[in-house]
Amino acid sequence: MGDPIPLHVAVERRREFRQSTPLRICISGERVECVNWSLGGFFARGFTGTMRAGDDIAGVIETAGKSGPFWARVIRCDAALGELGACFTRLHPEIAAELGRMTAEARLAAAIAKGR
DSSP states (O other): OOOOOOHHHHHHTSSSOOBOOOOEEEETTEEEEEEEEETTEEEEEOOOSOOOTTOEEEEEEEOSSOEEEEEEEEEEEETTTTEEEEEEEEEOHHHHHHHHHHHHHHHHHHHHHTTO
């Protein structure tokens, strides 16, 4: 068995910068707690629906200043835990721009905190 991959390497392998900045997500009229998100997708808790990996979903994202629709594909759903992970397939242009701005701010804050 090979050596374990250091945590910092595993985190850096993600395509998109993942963050936990507050984001409200509503799917089929149900508000879920977004645990973390990136420009590629989100992980949420409190989802009471039943979905399977590969299902397409639509919903609404609300940030502090904007609100708009999104479309995504379910990556995983655990009904027993109320967890849902999905990757965005389409974002409303204003939401995409807002999430991009929020991501840039979070990246800058992380770099400053690391002293870079």
